[in-house]
Each structure stands twice: as structure tokens, then as C-alpha cells.
Amino acid sequence: MADIVLDKVTKSFPDGTTAVHGIDLEIADGEFVILVGPSGCGKSTTLNMIAGLEDITSGELRIGGQRVNDRAPKDRDIAMVFQSYALYPNMTVRENMAFPLKLAKMAKEEIDRKVGEAAKVLELTEHLDRKPANLSGGQRQRVAMGRAIVRSPKAFLMDEPLSNLDAKLRVQMRTQVSRLQKQLGTTTVYVTHDQTEAMTLGDRVVVMRGGHLQQVGDPQTLYDRPVNLFVAGFIGSPSMNFLPATVEENALRCPMGELALDDRLRRLLTAADAPRQLVLGIRPEHFEDAALVDQAGKGFTFTAPVDLVESMGSDKYVYFSVEGGPAVAADLEDLAADAGGADVPHDRANLVTRLSAESRVRGGQEARIWMNVDKIHLFDPSSGRNITLQEEEPAGVAAS
Amino acid sequence: MATLDTGPRAKLKWGLLDAVVVVFALIPVLWVVSLSLKTTATLTDGNFIPREWTLDNYRLIFQTDQFVRALINSIGIALISTLIAVVLGTMAAYAISRLDFPGKALLVGVSLLIAMFPQVSLVSPLFNIERQTGLFDTWPGLILPYITFALPLAIYTLSAFFKQIPWDLEKAAKMDGATQAEAFRKVIAPLAAPGVFTTAILVFIFCWNDFLFAISLTSTEQSRTVPVALSFFTGASQFEDPTGAISAAAVVITIPIILFVLFFQKRIVAGLTSGAVKG
Amino acid sequence: MSVSSTTPATTAEELSEGGRRELPQKRAKAALSEGKRQERRLGWLLCAPAALVMVAVTAYPILYSFWLSLQRYDLKFPSEREFVWFANYATVLSNGYWWTAFGVTLLITVVSVAVELVLGMALALVMHRTLIGRGLVRTSALIPYGIVTVVAAFSWRYAWTPSTGYLANLLSDGAPLTERASALSIIILAEIWKTTPFMALLLMAGLALVPEDLLKAASMDGASAWQRFTRVMLPVMKPAILVALLFRTLDAFRVFDNIYVLTNGANETSSVSMIAYNNLMKGLNLGIGSTMSVLIFLAVAIIAFVFVKLFGTAAPGSSDEGRR
Numbered sequence A: 001m002a003d004i005v006l007d008k009v010t011k012s013f014p015d016g017t018t019a020v021h022g023i024d025l026e027i028a029d030g031e032f033v034i035l036v037g038p039s040g041c042g043k044s045t046t047l048n049m050i051a052g053l054e055d056i057t058s059g060e061l062r063i064g065g066q067r068v069n070d071r072a073p074k075d076r077d078i079a080m081v082f083q084s085y086a087l088y089p090n091m092t093v094r095e096n097m098a099f100p101l102k103l104a105k106m107a108k109e110e111i112d113r114k115v116g117e118a119a120k121v122l123e124l125t126e127h128l129d130r131k132p133a134n135l136s137g138g139q140r141q142r143v144a145m146g147r148a149i150v151r152s153p154k155a156f157l158m159d160e161p162l163s164n165l166d167a168k169l170r171v172q173m174r175t176q177v178s179r180l181q182k183q184l185g186t187t188t189v190y191v192t193h194d195q196t197e198a199m200t201l202g203d204r205v206v207v208m209r210g211g212h213l214q215q216v217g218d219p220q221t222l223y224d225r226p227v228n229l230f231v232a233g234f235i236g237s238p239s240m241n242f243l244p245a246t247v248e249e250n251a252l253r254c255p256m257g258e259l260a261l262d263d264r265l266r267r268l269l270t271a272a273d274a275p276r277q278l279v280l281g282i283r284p285e286h287f288e289d290a291a292l293v294d295q296a297g298k299g300f301t302f303t304a305p306v307d308l309v310e311s312m313g314s315d316k317y318v319y320f321s322v323e324g325g326p327a328v329a330a331d332l333e334d335l336a337a338d339a340g341g342a343d344v345p346h347d348r349a350n351l352v353t354r355l356s357a358e359s360r361v362r363g364g365q366e367a368r369i370w371m372n373v374d375k376i377h378l379f380d381p382s383s384g385r386n387i388t389l390q391e392e393e394p395a396g397v398a399a400s
Numbered sequence B: 001m002a003t004l005d006t007g008p009r010a011k012l013k014w015g016l017l018d019a020v021v022v023v024f025a026l027i028p029v030l031w032v033v034s035l036s037l038k039t040t041a042t043l044t045d046g047n048f049i050p051r052e053w054t055l056d057n058y059r060l061i062f063q064t065d066q067f068v069r070a071l072i073n074s075i076g077i078a079l080i081s082t083l084i085a086v087v088l089g090t091m092a093a094y095a096i097s098r099l100d101f102p103g104k105a106l107l108v109g110v111s112l113l114i115a116m117f118p119q120v121s122l123v124s125p126l127f128n129i130e131r132q133t134g135l136f137d138t139w140p141g142l143i144l145p146y147i148t149f150a151l152p153l154a155i156y157t158l159s160a161f162f163k164q165i166p167w168d169l170e171k172a173a174k175m176d177g178a179t180q181a182e183a184f185r186k187v188i189a190p191l192a193a194p195g196v197f198t199t200a201i202l203v204f205i206f207c208w209n210d211f212l213f214a215i216s217l218t219s220t221e222q223s224r225t226v227p228v229a230l231s232f233f234t235g236a237s238q239f240e241d242p243t244g245a246i247s248a249a250a251v252v253i254t255i256p257i258i259l260f261v262l263f264f265q266k267r268i269v270a271g272l273t274s275g276a277v278k279g
Numbered sequence C: 001m002s003v004s005s006t007t008p009a010t011t012a013e014e015l016s017e018g019g020r021r022e023l024p025q026k027r028a029k030a031a032l033s034e035g036k037r038q039e040r041r042l043g044w045l046l047c048a049p050a051a052l053v054m055v056a057v058t059a060y061p062i063l064y065s066f067w068l069s070l071q072r073y074d075l076k077f078p079s080e081r082e083f084v085w086f087a088n089y090a091t092v093l094s095n096g097y098w099w100t101a102f103g104v105t106l107l108i109t110v111v112s113v114a115v116e117l118v119l120g121m122a123l124a125l126v127m128h129r130t131l132i133g134r135g136l137v138r139t140s141a142l143i144p145y146g147i148v149t150v151v152a153a154f155s156w157r158y159a160w161t162p163s164t165g166y167l168a169n170l171l172s173d174g175a176p177l178t179e180r181a182s183a184l185s186i187i188i189l190a191e192i193w194k195t196t197p198f199m200a201l202l203l204m205a206g207l208a209l210v211p212e213d214l215l216k217a218a219s220m221d222g223a224s225a226w227q228r229f230t231r232v233m234l235p236v237m238k239p240a241i242l243v244a245l246l247f248r249t250l251d252a253f254r255v256f257d258n259i260y261v262l263t264n265g266a267n268e269t270s271s272v273s274m275i276a277y278n279n280l281m282k283g284l285n286l287g288i289g290s291t292m293s294v295l296i297f298l299a300v301a302i303i304a305f306v307f308v309k310l311f312g313t314a315a316p317g318s319s320d321e322g323r324r
């Protein structure tokens, strides 16, 4: 077991693509770290560099305190689980799991014992003599895990190991992976493009984008205190609402109306030397049906026509479209492109709110909605920076 | 559609169609077999099934140097050409399907051109060049053009096979502690072997089949292959009708083909179609 | 961190502060990493032997052939060797035998390829869809493909030889192989028998690309079997059909073995390959033989060009997806 340190690690491909830009990251011994980001952001490349499958263009990689830039994968003592599982089709499950041990020239009985143990942990004992082609997706995934754990390596690397499974199995396996990691206590770097997976699995989450680190922190910090628009929009489902906001004399004008600027906000805006045009971000759960709020004192109440109500049982998702147009920022276009680039009408902004199940709000009617002003985030549209975090030290590492 | 219509009548219909195909494909072969088994007396009776059976024709051809020598030439030349073409083809196909280098498209283009090349256009220059270099009427004199025309076939078929190999496995093997060589030997080679083997069969059939180069670039028994020897067959004596002997010889050189087809039908189909369509 | 502001394609968006979003920077190729250079070297090294053999055995001889075609060069009269520019071409192109052979070759090519396309499609459908005996059908269909052409040609020759053959007796009018029309028909039959399976296999690979769901959807929409074939299957199969046609056309144009065994070119049944061979091996006339070689090469090049340019046949392997 060992810690892993990336020191200004950069990867440029021969065709000129720079996939990873000088990443700094320290992964403690036994930690479970998730690399998350939209596809193409350099997660696999980073993982492959840790594995030794890709050369490091510049920077230094240390495992257990030793520089390993120039070591072949086999000399790094790291195991990897691939998205495609990469099971050897010509070998049985047993042979697949024994392969790394055989290469390590381990004694036969020892191999049998270890494979047997791993198979038991992963409930593969009765499949040991089958070929991968005859296994279900979940079983194959477990064989891939088994092949990684048999040799008790210094660290596990997993590249989207669950993304080939169907939704239900994925959730099951997620807990299994998590439990296994806790049980073994092995340093693990796990790559995914699924923010839910990232939030539920890791001790720490690293958000990446375009080859840069955006923010590193525990899931709650990323959720509550995103350093920029990208992280704010990427983490959380349904995602944060983004609305255009203009700083006026004593108020903040946004599509729902004018919010009074309190001292805290005023201070932050001056400190940040913020432009007049901002992006306001607020999560769906920070709205409530005004009728259900006892003291509407601190907060802001507005009226808007309801588009659609989705009842989830435990609560209701209520969709509004408010006049004033969607917020415009480069980061938001990126996020939209990643989410599938739904075309948004140009003169209205969509608002997603999560209200209590008791709410009586109905589709097609006007509704009075309360918004928790304490929870709003304000972003600089050109840099994406979260201005509302400025006063306290940011909990994570902001990019650049 | 297979799913819509599987009743006994559909089965009968397909059964009949199958029978037509089988008869169409086999009749000429069975006819040669029949001729080879006929006695001299019944050879010209025009019956499809022999009235009198004999193995004399086979005995005869294996006693003549002409045939035995040609058979050795055919086997030797086809095997050597296959071996070389498959080795060179595997190297090139690996590079094409796995590596990135300038000139790759050119190589693919050139081999496509050669696959379409009219072989007779090479006969006159090769005839002259080989006479001048002493390659005329030798094994290498035939092996060279065979390799050349087998290479496009080998490269296409193999690169189609190689592209199907999940190369992630190589990475996985490295992570499992294998060196580059071990990863190739223990993981990639076993997966590539069927493709290489299939290609070898196709290339062998191609070389075994050739007539034009063999008749143009040889002049004596020293390197004449069986197809050419057949066309020069005269029977036991100059004046005897060679039909029986030719048929027997024809059957002998058809046997390896039949065996290949019987045992490796699936692979040959996969090899031919992947090379030609998916390329 | 640096933003590639020199890249013309950079938009305002990429220039946003912090440059978090960067397009893949297309740098000059100059900065090749060691690994990349090794990869190139290995690629060239692995391809070199194959490329050398192919070029040495085809490119040089075809140039040499062109050189020979510009000379009067008859091995029977080696002393009369002389450079005559394009006189050989004039000789060949004004020669009736050449044009007869050319016509015969075209006829054989067009008829056999057309029939093969129809039969091959039928055979492909049978092999693809048959409910019973799929293995048996495929195995038997492969036999004509694999068998030595000369062997098959002898089988057909004996079948049509009067008194010996089982087929000759079916037709009463004497010796079919000695009459031009019937001889040509037999040659075409032999070609068709031998190469239909290959055509069928290529077409079957195309058939496998037709999504089963598409056919089901079409039949739900009320398409008859024939409509499903013409409207759904054929369009999807078009690339496979064109490739198969191209390969078979060029192959048929080279017809030699069957004619050599069946008629030896008697009664004006020679193909171009046949008379080129005869001029060379029987006439020992290298000049004229080479001229014909070059002409055949040109004819094949024109056919290929027509297929690729006019019909847009995708040359197999031209779409190069060879990345890991």
C-alpha cells in the first residue's frame, strides 16, 4: 500500500493534443479518490499515466515516495480494472485470476489459495471453470475485480468499471466496490463520468475538465461550495439552476424579480470587483412552496406559472419557465454540450425546483414560491469564478 | 423472415433449395471422381456412375515421375509461398492495424492495386527477367510471383482479424505484470492464431490453384506444378487416352481442398468475407 | 497557464480567463516524441518486406514491359531487335485477332458477372436464411471456390466430350466444344460455376449488415417479400454489391485457365490473356506480347476507374480506422 503523488503531470500526445495540463494531486495511503468529468477531459489519460501505460510528458509521479515515471507497468505493482473488463477470452475465470500470480512466479498452491479466496469474496466460486464469454455482464465485472485483488497490489486503478452494466446492477456493484475498498484498505483511483457515482463512492472527488483540475474535495464540499460555474453545474442532479442577474444600486435583478443586496453580498461583490452582469446559481432544493414556509422572513417570494409537476413520492419536482432569458457563459455551453445540448428557447429560462410532497402546486397554474437567498451563488460569467466563496478560504483547489 | 415462417412447409422449401445448391456444387467434382475410377474399357461410355470400378488410374499416376514430381513441386512451392506470404503479411497487417505511421494508406492502396492487377501483364516481363536472372523454371521463380499476389489477400484478411482483437488486453496483461513480450506471447498470439491460420489456408488455396504463372514460368518437370502437368499429361504411353490418368491426378489435388473446406468451413467464410468487405 | 492564442481557430470562448477550455492544440509536427518516432520506425520496418516484394515483382516488370513494348523483339529473330516507338501498338490495335479476343473477353466478363450476380444473390440468401443444413450448404458452396480451376475445367471438358461425357449425350448436335457459340457458353458456364460461391460469400457478408429489425419493421409496414428485398436489403447492401462486382469483373477479365483447358482458344474463343500468352510462349514475340500486356493493364485500370469514380465503389481498406 502506498500514497500516490502527481506533481505537475502533463501529457501531450504526438498529434499535438495536450490531454492533461500540469496536474497536482496527492492521494493518501488507503484513500478512495474519484476522478470525474465529462468524457474527453483526460481522466483515462491521467489514470494510464499512473498505471504506466502512457508516458508522462513532463512532471513527476511518485508512488510510495518513489519516482516511478520511467518504470514499466509491471514494476509499479498496481492493478487496473478496465471499462471493457479486458478479460482474456482464451482463459477460464480461474486462469484469468491466476494470470498475474503466475507471471509473478508464485507457487501453485499459493495461487490456488489466493484465487479461491478472491472468488469467494466475489461469489465467483462456481464459475471458476467457465470462459468469460459465458458469463453475464455483472459476473465479468467481478472477474475483472478479482483479477485485480488477487495480487494485493499497492493500489487499484479503475477506469469506468461499472459503465457497461445496466442501471440497477450498477447501483448494486457500486456498494460492493465501496465495501471491498474499505475492507481491503487499498489506495484506489476510480474514474467515472457519472457524477452520481462520484458523489456516492469516494472519500474525495477530483473534478476535471479539459485536462485541468477544477476542484478537489469531499463530495459535500463540492456540492455546497463549488469554486466555479462548471463544478456547480456538473455536480448535483437535477443540476443547479443558472439565471442571469444584474447588479443594480441596492438590488440584484434576476428573472424572478429584484433581490435585496444584503451586507454580505455587497461586501463580496466589492471584494471580487465583480462585473454588473452575473450568473446566479441556486439548487432545486432551495426553493419551497411559499404556503408551506412558516416565516418567509429571510428569503424571497415570487409568483410564476407552473410548467410541469413531477411527483416523486418523497417530494415534487416543479418546473417553471421564467422570463428574462437563460444565463449566458462559456462554461454553461460546455455543460449543455456535455449533457446532450438541449436547445433552450432564447427568451426564457428554465427553473427546476424541489418542493415538499405536501405542496399543492399544479401544472398550468400560478404558484407562489419561496427561495432561500442565503443559498444563492453568484458567478462571474467570463471566468466562471464563484464570487460568493471569496470571503472564506475556498475548501478546494481552484484551477489556475 | 426466419422468425415469421418456420413451419414444415418452409423447411421443405429450404430443404429443396439446399439440395439444388449441393448438387450444383458437387456434380463436376463427382464426375471427375467417377472418371478416375472407370476402367479403360468403360471410360467412354458416358455414364455418370461407373459400371466397372478400378484404382488402376491412381496406381498409374503414382508410378509416373511426371506426376509425382509435379505433386512435390506443387506442395513445396505452395507451402513455402504460404509461409513467407503469411509471415510478411502478418508483420504488415500488425503495423497497419496497430501502429500509426506515414505511408500506411499508400501501402493499403498499393496492395489493393495488386489485388486487381491483371496477372497476364506480368507474364511477359517476368518471363524475360527470369530467363535473364536464371530464375526461370525454378521454385523461387514461381514462389516470388505467388507471394506478391498472395500478399494483398493476406494483408487484408489479417488486418480485418487484427482489428477485432481487443487490444485493451495487451494493457491488461502489462498491468498484470507481463513484459511486452509476455503480453504478446500469452495473450495476443493465442487470439491472433486463428486469423493467421485462416489466412494461411486462403493463401495456400490461391497458390495451389495458379495455372497462368506456372505454365508461363516453367518449362520442365523440375518445377512444373500439378495443374500444368495435367495439361501436359499423355497417359502411360503417347497414344493412350489420358482421360483416366488426368482425372485421377485431378482428384488427388482436389483432396486437400476438400479437407480444408470440410474442416474449416466457418473460418474460410469468415476470412474471405472479412477481408473483402470490412477490409 | 498558456492559451494557444496563436491558433486561428481559437474563439473568444477559449480565450476566457484561465483558459480552462482548450481545443486540442495542433502543434507543428516537429515535436515528435521518442515513442512516436519509434512507432513510425517499427511501422516502416514491419511493412518494408511486404512492400518491397510487391513493388519489386510488379512495378519494375510493368515498367520493363512498357519498355519492351516499344521494341521489335522476337526471340526467334533476336538480331532484329530494334526500338520502334509505338509501332507494336499500331500492329496490335489494327489486328483483327486482338479485337476478336477483346470482344470474347468482354462477352465472357459481362455475361458471367451478370449471371453470377443473380445466382450469387440467390445463393447468398439461401446460405444466410436457410432453416436447415446451413453448414452443409456453406461447405458445398465453398468447394467450387477452393477447387483448382484446371481440375474443374477438365471436368467440364470431359462432360461435354462426345461419347465420354454425360452432358454431351444430352445435346444431339455433335461436339459442343468445337463450335464457337456452344464453346463460349461452356466457358461461361465453367466460369459461373467456379466463381458464383465467391460472389455469394461477399454478398452474404453484405446481407449480414442488414438489420433484422429493419426487415421486421418493413413487413409491419406492409412491404411484401420482394419489396423488402428491393427497398430495404438492396440499398443497405449496395456497397458490398459494388465491391463484389468490381472484384469479379476484374477477375473475369483475366479469364485464362478455363479457355486453355476447354478449347485452347480454338474457333475464335481466345481471351486477351490467352492471345497475349500465345504470342509470348508460342510465338516468342516479346515485343507484341508486352504490348498486349500493357493494353490489358490499361483496360483493367479503366474498368477499376469506372467502378470507383462512376459507381463510387468504396475500395476496401480505404476507410482507415486503424487506431487502437
Ligand SMILES: Nc1ncnc2c1ncn2[C@@H]1O[C@H](COP(=O)(O)OP(=O)(O)O)[C@@H](O)[C@H]1O
Binding pocket: A013, A014, A015, A017, A018, A019, A037, A038, A039, A040, A041, A042, A043, A044, A045, A046, C024
Ligand atoms: N492516443 C491518443 N492520441 C491523441 N489524442 C488522444 C489519444 N488518446 C486520447 N486522446 C485525447 O486526449 C483527450 C483525453 O482523453 P481521455 O483521457 O481518454 O478522456 P476521458 O477518459 O476523460 O474520456 C481527448 O481529447 C482525446 O481525444
Ligand SMILES: [Mg+2]
Binding pocket: A040, A043, A044, A045
Ligand atoms: Mg475514458
